[in-house]
Amino acid sequence: MTDKAQIAGTPSILVRGIGLDIRKEAVFRMAFRMNRKANYSLLEADDHQVPDVAIADLDSPDGLAEADKFRKENPGIPLLATTVVPNSFPQFVTLTKPIRMETLFPALEQLLRPSPMTRELPLQQPAEPVEQVQNTAAAATPAKLSTSVQQPPPAREKPSFDPNQIEFFDPEQGLLALVQRAIRDQIPVGIVDRRNGRLLWRILPEQGKVDASVSMEEAQAIFREGEENLVLRDGASFADNDSVHSMTVTEYLWQIHAIAADGRLSKKIPLNRPVKLRRWPNLTRLYPLPEALRLAAFLARSPASPALTIRMLQVQPQALLNFLAAADALQLLEYSPASGVASEPAIPSSTLAEAQRPSPAKRGFLGRLLAKIAGL
């Protein structure tokens, strides 16, 4: 920690632990390392240097007796007693558990300040802990933060989205419908490209798996050449030189629906009525669709229509429509107005977008973090 380097030259404040078990000692050590304002150091049990301050756990088996003994033997050394029942120990300066960094260090500073120490302590005025607490509180409630953002929302570029240009596809017709039925009825089938007789997928519903001889990209190309080239056929087998890989039925449904959608909206899904994500797709084990994490987070948070989602998130319409098709195939979406989903709020979309966002500074920070993680 570079923070630590700044105070590396300053003398340590030696801390004696009283009644701390090894794990509590370990946590105090960690907390001391994390604190950059002063160089606290917890003494080992066999280190007999005179401490500057002591911390006792009164709730541990011998904590109270040891704390009493320490005080008798070291009347000049301040002692901070930690306990869940501070009222039971009026004879001690107590810090109520749970112990937090924000209260621990100010308490230690306060104890150390008036004591007649022989050495200069590298303590500062307790201005920073206050600031720290505020930072913490603000960070903990990103959603609420935005109410205090006074600036008007920055002008947003209008996404190039024209509802009239949206194309549709029907997942309940054609190949997709046949695949769904085979899975539902547990009938093993093969999907063959009839132009060359090549077996592309063999669906084995009882085993919950699909064997494939084509990649996602190849499948996409084949679909674009015409879905009518694909037919169901049982009894077909893979060619010897095919490299066959297996996936779960769930993985298959996810990718075949995204491929079939190809930037079009499923006829089942309303463009202007709210869609909600019931639960997240298991995205680490599914073919990665562009913007899937972002779209899932958005639709899990609150229902929004596809039209509103495109406007607010400024995603490519195709990315959203493919995601919706894939998620719907796994029955993760809820969108019938009869199912109790609230209708779309009548708030202008730009206002809504801003109201749900953390402050610009926080967004900048989170954006950098996102870029960092994505690039790892």
Place this chain on the structure above:
Amino acid sequence: MREDNKIVFTGPVGAGKTSAISAISDVPIISTDAKASDMTINRKGHTTVAMDYGILHLGDKSKVHLYGTPGQERFDFMWDILTSGGLGLILMLDNTRPNPQKDMHFFLHAFKDYIADVPVVLGISKTDLNPRPNTADYAKMLAEVSQDLHMLNPVPPIFEVDGRNKEDVKNLVMALLFSIDPGLGMLP
């Protein structure tokens, strides 16, 4: 140090917390050892006695602290130190444990105040050793377990992960960030 720049990894013993932090940390992770006063580099096969600590540097001198809690359930004392403020919670559950629902219940309730303010993400590990329950089952468990909780994100990401796999861990963290703000990283 800005206290709010931290992500907390929690979960039962052996769920992969230490592995996950190691997979993405910019520095060799520091594990707090019970005996030694010095930082010790964590070795595989060890249980974390107190805490794990890793860092992500963001280039502009700011950084994100990655903390792992110990798996043992009785040390909630430490979690209080760890969880004042922060970006969110990553709960890792081990699919080979006898009762993952009980683990989920325990950890979500142990962090109930925290996850009222920050999002939580669930990573299910060791599905290579035991494929069931699956993520759909976990979503059902969550509905039962979280009835008395007020979660900032009541529909959290639930992903299968291998704690040793960097891509999986990256996805967990990115899902956490998008849960804070789905608009992150888009044009301003």
